[in-house]
Amino acid sequence: MKEKGLLIVLSGPSGVGKGTVRKAIFSREDVKFDYSISMTTRKPREGEVDGVDYFFKSREEFEQLIQEGKLLEYAEFVGNYYGTPVDYVRETLDAGTDIFLEIEVEGARQVREKFPEGLFIFLAPPSLSELHSRIIGRGTETDEVIRGRMEQARKEIDMMDLYDYVVENDEVERACSRIQSIVEAEHCRRERVQHRYQIMLELEGEQ
């Protein structure tokens, strides 16, 4: 039987750099996993393409998808829905290919419940003050929203212990390399477990 792919989840507080790190990983030539394109009700930003950056949906369409059980997880984030289409994830894993999700923490918690065997990576800021600077640096939010996001970030950082790995996003390329190394190490670990299991079966057969 073909080995299933690995479900890789990258999450972390808003503004830590998840989107930036994910784009940098997928611009690398040696990347071996597939990206799960999310659905969202947020409006496309300039330059964003439907079916590439996100599948852009209306609220009604999104709620219909929820009802039909088409989403592996979903969450409401700053007034918009975001969710992961379940069929693509399952098909990719069944084909033996790794799939990479970049999602906020509530969605990651839901995926953990459904796929406890996944690889969960928390992207952490070097410090809270650096996180604050990044949120301000993005320049898209008002003071009140920034305060709200920092408050939210403190709660999100509290969920760090639920993850298999914590990767510091001090520098984008370094964070990418760390994530790739973690995925490779996880594959080695799973191969060892599988090998051991086969040997145990053989030993049992001899008895």
Ligand SMILES: Nc1nc2c(ncn2[C@@H]2O[C@H](COP(=O)(O)OP(=O)(O)O)[C@@H](O)[C@H]2O)c(=O)[nH]1
């Ligand atoms: N739960 C969940 N979160 C998602 C999904 N796709 C993207 N996100 C998260 O939604 C948040 C907002 O994303 P976006 O609107 O692209 O703005 P950003 O804050 O500039 O990255 C980010 O934290 C993403 O990681 C998804 O499918 N499910």
Ligand SMILES: Nc1ncnc2c1ncn2[C@@H]1O[C@H](COP(=O)(O)OP(=O)(O)O)[C@@H](O)[C@H]1O
């Ligand atoms: N390692 C890093 N060093 C400095 N700035 C970063 C780093 N990673 C991301 N940023 C900046 O931080 C801001 C938030 O990044 P973004 O990818 O939008 O975060 P998230 O997707 O987690 O909300 C952006 O302005 C981005 O350019």
